[in-house]
Amino acid sequence: xxxxxxxxxxxxxxxxxxxxxxxxxxxxxxxxxxxxxxxxxxxxxxxxxxxxxxxxxxxxxxxxxxxxxxxxxxxxxxxxxxxxxxxxxxxxxxxxxxxxxxxxxxxxxxxxxxxxxxxxxxxxxxxxxxxxxxxxxxxxxxxxxxxxxxxxxxxxxxxxxxxxxxxxxxxxxxxxxxxxxxxxxxxxxxxxxxxxxxxxxxxxxxxxxxxxxxxxxxxxxxxxxxxxxxxxxxxxxxxxxxxxxxxxxxxxxxxxxxxxxxxxxxxxxxxxxxxxxxxxxxxxxxxxxxxxxxxxxxxxxxxxxxxxxxxxxxxxxxxxxxxxxxxxxxxxxxxxxxxx
Ligand SMILES: [Zn+2]
Ligand SMILES: [Zn+2]
Numbered sequence: 001x002x003x004x005x006x007x008x009x010x011x012x013x014x015x016x017x018x019x020x021x022x023x024x025x026x027x028x029x030x031x032x033x034x035x036x037x038x039x040x041x042x043x044x045x046x047x048x049x050x051x052x053x054x055x056x057x058x059x060x061x062x063x064x065x066x067x068x069x070x071x072x073x074x075x076x077x078x079x080x081x082x083x084x085x086x087x088x089x090x091x092x093x094x095x096x097x098x099x100x101x102x103x104x105x106x107x108x109x110x111x112x113x114x115x116x117x118x119x120x121x122x123x124x125x126x127x128x129x130x131x132x133x134x135x136x137x138x139x140x141x142x143x144x145x146x147x148x149x150x151x152x153x154x155x156x157x158x159x160x161x162x163x164x165x166x167x168x169x170x171x172x173x174x175x176x177x178x179x180x181x182x183x184x185x186x187x188x189x190x191x192x193x194x195x196x197x198x199x200x201x202x203x204x205x206x207x208x209x210x211x212x213x214x215x216x217x218x219x220x221x222x223x224x225x226x227x228x229x230x231x232x233x234x235x236x237x238x239x240x241x242x243x244x245x246x247x248x249x250x251x252x253x254x255x256x257x258x259x260x261x262x263x264x265x266x267x268x269x270x271x272x273x274x275x276x277x278x279x280x281x282x283x284x285x286x287x288x289x290x291x292x293x294x295x296x297x298x299x300x301x302x303x304x305x306x307x308x309x310x311x312x313x314x315x316x317x318x319x320x321x322x323x324x325x326x327x328x329x330x331x332x333x334x335x336x337x338x339x340x
Contacts, residue, residue, distance in 0.1 A: 003056045013120070013321055023067060035340065036141075040264075048265065049114065052115045058121070058124075059111070060147035062140050062141070082132045082144070085111060089109060092104040120340065122340045141311040146295065148177075152289050155287060156287035157169075157238075158294065161259050163188040167190045168191045168192075168235050169192050169236045171193070173195070177264065184307070185236075194206075195215075199215065225253035235259070238263055242262055251277070251282070254282050262286050310335045311335045311337050313334065
């Protein structure tokens with residue numbers, strides 16, 4: 001079968017022929033129908049996120065069950081499935097408390113598309129425990145993008161920031177994750193303000209229900225957010241950009257007692273002003289992906305059309321490097337995905 005594989009930092013993915021994976025007792029073989037493209041793929045190419053080369057990238061994986069291992073129950077050939085790509089152990093203290101993203105063994109275990117082969121391939125082998133069955137009427141490319149962009153947004157809004165009804169929320173950066181976070185915050189009953197530099201992204205945020213959109217290039221952001229929140233500032237800011245500039249703006253637009261949530265992975269240090277932190281008594285929170293339970297809830301919300309798809313651009317396996325370059329340049333509005 002064909003796969004797009006990562007061999008070394010700084011080199012493009014190699015499209016090559018590899019053996020179709022052999023199943024162990026608890027494995028399922030998925031015929032990949034869509035694999036969403038995430039900025040983390042670029043972080044892998046750049047050496048910001050560690051992977052285990054050679055490895056097939058692609059961690060937003062949705063497809064159809066082709067074959068199941070001898071020990072698998074509950075899944076059969078033809079089932080439509082979505083992969084929860086991280087593998088919390090389910091047994092440690094944190095997992096038992098429902099905090100799978102703080103699992104004590106999280107980074108020793110499978111991460112499909114990082115340590116283990118992912119979805120930029122015709123087939124992908126996954127432990128059956130990591131699978132969620134999809135309803136028939138949920139688009140497969142929509143489902144794929146829930147696997148990282150969707151779940152990352154949902155976890156950040158619901159479990160980390162715990163956004164409450166009536167709060168004001170700034171979505172700083174309207175990429176794939178930001179656009180799902182916007183929708184999750186709306187569902188939670190928040191008043192939403194989306195900030196981005198591209199008009200196309202702002203229009204998309206508007207069409208997904210943002211109460212206000214602000215172009216970061218043209219406005220005095222902090223003043224604009226204070227104006228839109230009756231002078232108080234935002235209760236929650238989700239910073240998906242994470243540069244010194246965005247953090248400075250985020251801190252400036254927060255209300256006293258607000259929460260600043262960092263989502264996504266970056267290895268660039270940022271500066272936190274201790275004076276603003278203390279004077280505003282704000283909290284700084286980190287948010288990582290999300291649990292399988294949360295992904296199941298999100299699939300339910302998507303199936304009942306309370307979350308809308310941002311997957312809007314398909315690429316073939318042969319186009320994957322070109323597509324990643326577009327992603328790096330910010331040329332994909334919404335979420336791109338590979339159809340192997
Ligand atoms: Zn991702
Ligand atoms: Zn655990």
